[in-house]
Amino acid sequence: MNLFLTSNNADIKQYKNILGQITEEITKAFCDDKAYSGLTPQELKEIIHENTILPEKGLGWETVLQKLKEKILPNLLRTPSTDYMAHLHGPSLIETIAAEAIISTFNQSMDSWDQSPVATEIEVETIHNLCTLYGYDSTKSDGVFTSGGSQSNQTAIILARDWFCNEKLHYDVKKYGLDEKCSKLRMYTSEISHFSMEKSAHILGLGYKSAVKVPVDKNKKMDLTALRNLIAQDKKNGNIPFLIVATVGTTDFGSIDPLKELAQITTAEGMWLHADAAYGSGVIMSQKYKSRVAGLELCDSITVDFHKMFVMPISCSAVLVKDGSTFDALTIHADYLNREEDEEDGYTNLVDKSLQTTRRFDALKVWTSFQMRGKDGWNQIINTSMENAAYLYEKLYNDNSFAVVCKPEISSVVFRYSNGKAELCDEINKKIRRKLIHEHGIVIGQTVSDGRVCLKFTLLNPLITHEKLDELIVLIKKLAEQ
Numbered sequence: 001m002n003l004f005l006t007s008n009n010a011d012i013k014q015y016k017n018i019l020g021q022i023t024e025e026i027t028k029a030f031c032d033d034k035a036y037s038g039l040t041p042q043e044l045k046e047i048i049h050e051n052t053i054l055p056e057k058g059l060g061w062e063t064v065l066q067k068l069k070e071k072i073l074p075n076l077l078r079t080p081s082t083d084y085m086a087h088l089h090g091p092s093l094i095e096t097i098a099a100e101a102i103i104s105t106f107n108q109s110m111d112s113w114d115q116s117p118v119a120t121e122i123e124v125e126t127i128h129n130l131c132t133l134y135g136y137d138s139t140k141s142d143g144v145f146t147s148g149g150s151q152s153n154q155t156a157i158i159l160a161r162d163w164f165c166n167e168k169l170h171y172d173v174k175k176y177g178l179d180e181k182c183s184k185l186r187m188y189t190s191e192i193s194h195f196s197m198e199k200s201a202h203i204l205g206l207g208y209k210s211a212v213k214v215p216v217d218k219n220k221k222m223d224l225t226a227l228r229n230l231i232a233q234d235k236k237n238g239n240i241p242f243l244i245v246a247t248v249g250t251t252d253f254g255s256i257d258p259l260k261e262l263a264q265i266t267t268a269e270g271m272w273l274h275a276d277a278a279y280g281s282g283v284i285m286s287q288k289y290k291s292r293v294a295g296l297e298l299c300d301s302i303t304v305d306f307h308k309m310f311v312m313p314i315s316c317s318a319v320l321v322k323d324g325s326t327f328d329a330l331t332i333h334a335d336y337l338n339r340e341e342d343e344e345d346g347y348t349n350l351v352d353k354s355l356q357t358t359r360r361f362d363a364l365k366v367w368t369s370f371q372m373r374g375k376d377g378w379n380q381i382i383n384t385s386m387e388n389a390a391y392l393y394e395k396l397y398n399d400n401s402f403a404v405v406c407k408p409e410i411s412s413v414v415f416r417y418s419n420g421k422a423e424l425c426d427e428i429n430k431k432i433r434r435k436l437i438h439e440h441g442i443v444i445g446q447t448v449s450d451g452r453v454c455l456k457f458t459l460l461n462p463l464i465t466h467e468k469l470d471e472l473i474v475l476i477k478k479l480a481e482q
């Protein structure tokens with residue numbers, strides 16, 4: 001029985017056979033440009049149900065391949081389709097799929113050097129390059145790959161909390177845990193920032209109360225006057241401001257908080273500034289638009305997601321830190337894994353910086369794709385997606401049937417069909433999205449802004465054209481009027 005790819009000829013044959021067949025079937029599944037087959041949840045349940053997925057005797061590869069072909073592949077969301085524009089979730093660049101094959105075939109684990117020798121060195125080098133790209137002093141900065149934006153944010157918040165407790169409160173929170181004073185710690189983030197802020201505050205034992213939500217202005221950016229007032233009020237009440245989290249690309253609108261002004265506040269107040277650039281980190285690749293994310297280099301830490309604007313396979317994210325020594329918060333030595341004597345001899349054990357122990361070699365995707373496409377290729381990908389958003393905004397803005405929430409700074413456009421009474425239009429917008437999925441295989445987003453149901457186009461895919469967007473506007477109007 002063949003188990004793994006080894007140097008044995010039968011294993012090599014089986015590996016090539018299975019991967020060859022699956023590559024063939026995957027390509028056949030892209031039979032049209034539709035994003036989805038249109039099946040309902042109930043229909044899917046009926047199709048995929050088996051009495052057991054663990055039969056007494058194995059069915060063998062050919063039978064399972066047949067099931068994959070019939071039941072699963074046709075009903076997967078085809079993320080590369082230009083009919084898919086719902087979330088901050090995109091297709092996978094072809095070269096990064098090749099990197100994924102290497103990642104899972106060799107199954108390196110990034111916790112210790114002896115589980116990932118060259119992979120560790122590639123991650124270190126990739127992080128070094130990323131720190132330079134985002135404007136950090138590469139001799140002091142550092143970073144680590146994570147499972148996604150949520151974990152990158154959580155890591156940054158832990159580092160900020162521990163740094164603040166050590167430096168400002170002269171209290172070793174890592175050793176002694178939360179004390180009375182820690183319950184007074186406060187972090188500030190916009191009311192439309194990602195929920196991983198509250199979640200992290202809860203996981204850190206600080207509770208939701210410590211994540212103070214700051215109102216946004218009409219462009220969906222953090223309101224600086226409100227922020228200053230909230231900090232002043234908290235200080236007056238005996239609370240301790242320690243962190244501001246700026247969102248560089250809010251989940252729904254792509255709006256960017258004012259980084260330079262926020263950096264002035266954190267410097268004056270002795271606080272940490274984290275940039276949740278899970279979405280907007282890609283903008284740095286655009287020569288034309290990178291000034292929109294100017295100020296990232298002023299932040300103490302940055303979340304960079306490669307499985308959003310950078311269109312790489314899930315999972316792929318990194319957290320970068322201006323002062324790498326703050327990773328001490330996460331370092332703990334285990335005799336079996338990250339021995340101090342090995343580290344003194346130049347063996348890097350990346351577990352020292354990570355919330356995870358066993359961890360994927362996701363850095364390979366960035367290393368591969370950055371080199372293959374270069375600055376030029378990346379500039380084109382990001383510009384196209386941002387310019388599509390600008391085009392769509394203009395079209396909707398100039399059409400009386402629609403109201404657009406705000407001018408896009410990145411690649412998301414939030415709008416609503418607004419030709420009628422507000423409550424009725426809420427229902428019409430919901431109906432439009434459902435009909436698009438089930439009758440047309442087109443998947444767009446839905447959210448709420450100022451209490452009203454809105455539709456959302458998240459234009460990460462650079463294959464989307466202006467013609468495509470024109471056609472969609474016509475279709476949406478037709479569905480609204482049905």
Ligand SMILES: Cc1ncc(COP(=O)(O)O)c(C=O)c1O
Pocket residue numbers: 088147148149150151153194196247249250251276278279305317
């Ligand atoms: C602004 C922002 N931050 C963080 C996240 C969380 O990222 P992930 O889903 O990779 O955990 C998201 C997800 O959409 C996001 O939009």
